[in-house]
Amino acid sequence: MTFIDAIDYIGTYAFALSGIKLAASKKFDLFGAFIAGGITAIGGGTLRDLILDLPPFWIIDYSYLLITLIAMLSYIFLGRFFHCITNTLPIFDAIGLAFFTVVGIQKSLDTNIAIWAAIIMGMFTGAAGGVLRDILLNDQPMIFKDDIYATACIVGGIAFAILYSLNIQSFIVQLISAITVFVIRVLALKYKWRLPVMRKL
Amino acid sequence: MTFIDAIDYIGTYAFALSGIKLAASKKFDLFGAFIAGGITAIGGGTLRDLILDLPPFWIIDYSYLLITLIAMLSYIFLGRFFHCITNTLPIFDAIGLAFFTVVGIQKSLDTNIAIWAAIIMGMFTGAAGGVLRDILLNDQPMIFKDDIYATACIVGGIAFAILYSLNIQSFIVQLISAITVFVIRVLALKYKWRLPVMRKL
Amino acid sequence: MTFIDAIDYIGTYAFALSGIKLAASKKFDLFGAFIAGGITAIGGGTLRDLILDLPPFWIIDYSYLLITLIAMLSYIFLGRFFHCITNTLPIFDAIGLAFFTVVGIQKSLDTNIAIWAAIIMGMFTGAAGGVLRDILLNDQPMIFKDDIYATACIVGGIAFAILYSLNIQSFIVQLISAITVFVIRVLALKYKWRLPVMRKL
Numbered sequence: 247m248t249f250i251d252a253i254d255y256i257g258t259y260a261f262a263l264s265g266i267k268l269a270a271s272k273k274f275d276l277f278g279a280f281i282a283g284g285i286t287a288i289g290g291g292t293l294r295d296l297i298l299d300l301p302p303f304w305i306i307d308y309s310y311l312l313i314t315l316i317a318m319l320s321y322i323f324l325g326r327f328f329h330c331i332t333n334t335l336p337i338f339d340a341i342g343l344a345f346f347t348v349v350g351i352q353k354s355l356d357t358n359i360a361i362w363a364a365i366i367m368g369m370f371t372g373a374a375g376g377v378l379r380d381i382l383l384n385d386q387p388m389i390f391k392d393d394i395y396a397t398a399c400i401v402g403g404i405a406f407a408i409l410y411s412l413n414i415q416s417f418i419v420q421l422i423s424a425i426t427v428f429v430i431r432v433l434a435l436k437y438k439w440r441l442p443v444m445r446k447l
Numbered sequence: 448m449t450f451i452d453a454i455d456y457i458g459t460y461a462f463a464l465s466g467i468k469l470a471a472s473k474k475f476d477l478f479g480a481f482i483a484g485g486i487t488a489i490g491g492g493t494l495r496d497l498i499l500d501l502p503p504f505w506i507i508d509y510s511y512l513l514i515t516l517i518a519m520l521s522y523i524f525l526g527r528f529f530h531c532i533t534n535t536l537p538i539f540d541a542i543g544l545a546f547f548t549v550v551g552i553q554k555s556l557d558t559n560i561a562i563w564a565a566i567i568m569g570m571f572t573g574a575a576g577g578v579l580r581d582i583l584l585n586d587q588p589m590i591f592k593d594d595i596y597a598t599a600c601i602v603g604g605i606a607f608a609i610l611y612s613l614n615i616q617s618f619i620v621q622l623i624s625a626i627t628v629f630v631i632r633v634l635a636l637k638y639k640w641r642l643p644v645m646r647k648l
Numbered sequence: 649m650t651f652i653d654a655i656d657y658i659g660t661y662a663f664a665l666s667g668i669k670l671a672a673s674k675k676f677d678l679f680g681a682f683i684a685g686g687i688t689a690i691g692g693g694t695l696r697d698l699i700l701d702l703p704p705f706w707i708i709d710y711s712y713l714l715i716t717l718i719a720m721l722s723y724i725f726l727g728r729f730f731h732c733i734t735n736t737l738p739i740f741d742a743i744g745l746a747f748f749t750v751v752g753i754q755k756s757l758d759t760n761i762a763i764w765a766a767i768i769m770g771m772f773t774g775a776a777g778g779v780l781r782d783i784l785l786n787d788q789p790m791i792f793k794d795d796i797y798a799t800a801c802i803v804g805g806i807a808f809a810i811l812y813s814l815n816i817q818s819f820i821v822q823l824i825s826a827i828t829v830f831v832i833r834v835l836a837l838k839y840k841w842r843l844p845v846m847r848k849l
Contacts (some may be wrong), residue, residue, distance in 0.1 A: 250845075252605070266645070269591070269645060269648075270645035270646060270647045270648070271647050272593055273592065273645065273647075274591045274644070274645055275591065275641065275642035275643060275644050275645065276642045276643055277590075277597055277598050277642055278589075278590070278591025279645045279646075280593060281591065281597075282591070291607065292498075295499060297694075297698070297703075297707065298717070299500065299701065299703065301498075302498055303502065305498065305560060305564045305567075307563075307571065307631070308561070308563060308564075311567075321644070321645075321648070322646075356799055357614060358709075360707075362710060363707045363710075365731075366707075366713075375837055376705060377784070381783060381784065382578070382582065382588065383587065384582075384587040384588075384786065385786065386674070386785065386786040387680070388675065389679070389680070390671070390676045390679065390680025390681075390683065390684070391676055391677055391680060396683075396700075397679050405461065413568065413719065435513070436845060438685065439477050439597055440677065441677035441678045441679055442677060442678055443675050443676070443677050443678075444668070444671050444672035444675065444676055444677065444678065444681045444724070445670055445672060445724075446672045446675075446682075447669075447672070467846070468849075470792070471846035471847060471848045471849070472848050473788070473849075474793065474845050474846065475792045475793055476792065476793055476842065476843035476844065476845050476846065477843045477844055477846065478792065478798055478799050478833065478843055479789070479791070479792025479793060479846075480792075480846045482792065482798075483792070493699075497699070500701065502699075502701065503699055505770075506699065506761060506762075506765045507763060509762075509765075512768075515655070522846075522849070523846070524825055526699075531773075570691055579737060582783060583779070583783065583789065584785075584788065585786065585788040585789075587784075
């Protein structure tokens, strides 16, 4: 397991846990919680792969579903301990958001689509899983109202595009882009940044 | 029409009818009811085909949409008679669930994906149509809370995998797997089996 | 920009605006409104392209997302002026519906699917964007209850199929089919036509 894998798995775990927590708050059963966790963790990447006509990544590598299962078991059995780390969950979620966005952009560029489309695919990879989770649980998607989330992916994607156009080394581009997403997301949480709300005419 | 076709059509009819009944309870119009019936009957297989990058099965063979139409017409015109058979509907639904699961697994294996992924595809084929119906009708998906449904597909899928690994004849594998799904589903209904509910921490 | 492009863009603009208006009424933020507008405008065609295994049209040509952005900016900055033209919006929406339906049918036929399947794809192209918008905003899809919308696409599609089978010139087939959708939609609005509602048994 490389360092990159570790980050990927941390992000998957954090995303899955957010779906499982929400499912528990709605009294879903074990199966429902697993699906809610799974769609949060892999839904965004699946949407990206369907649009890019690639096989969904989780069908080739069972790690992602395994991590979702581990997330569910840890939620059930590590209950009390979990309360203590709940405050750190948004940090792991932000790591996942940053990592997924960059993976999504890179995987999209590898299929030769335009850079602006790759930025959108990166945003889907990072943020669409949570939207699909909210649809599945019959909630209004949180990210359309509550705070800066998908917007962090877009800004990180623009950073990627600028550095990419300067022919900077691939790893550096990815790293700076991911840090951009992460920092914006964490600052948005800390200072409660929000986008302007649309006014009804 | 072979015996297999007959089972396929019975399952499609039962699934479509469940969507149409729900649509009627929400005062959908004829078009809405048709779509609700159609998505229940063909939604799961369509999701499977999109993931496996196959053309959706109902676009090649119009039987499935025709059966959805017949289900709607029978609901409208055979109303009173229908009340009598409503109690048998869950049996037909269980037949559909069992059959769709096995078809989904077999069709997935034919594309050379791993057996664990094929089990998930079988579960999608059987159970995702109902989830898509609930999303479309703006309900919380029933199968995440109420009883054993998708879990029956999973158990039947595991039975399939075990027998398959023993190199047993294909037809026998499919038959036993389908019976497993059917029996679990019917017992779950009769004895009100449920999965444990997630507790909120 | 050809005449055809102009109609395409008018339809996209009208569809996007309907999503943005609904998002504003639910107090979505700028990002949420953009996504709501985008899914209304491009969701139907995207569903069609995924089913037909084509690359989604908006990933090849950024015009559609640009028009969605323009729709959002015009909603924000032209507020008061907008009130005056709100009454004409349904007309533009009907233009979009007619145009998208015909484009969807034609694009589907080019992939050699059967004509009845192409009619359904045309209906998806025209009407599914609004359904996806309603799902995203956690509403019950409007078109299943309120008036004649997708049905206009179906009738226009049948007109297309009849003329197509008579080997009439392609442009004439498309024009008459589009006019059929448009006229039915506008008459349905004016005279409040509705489909019969399903009765609960």
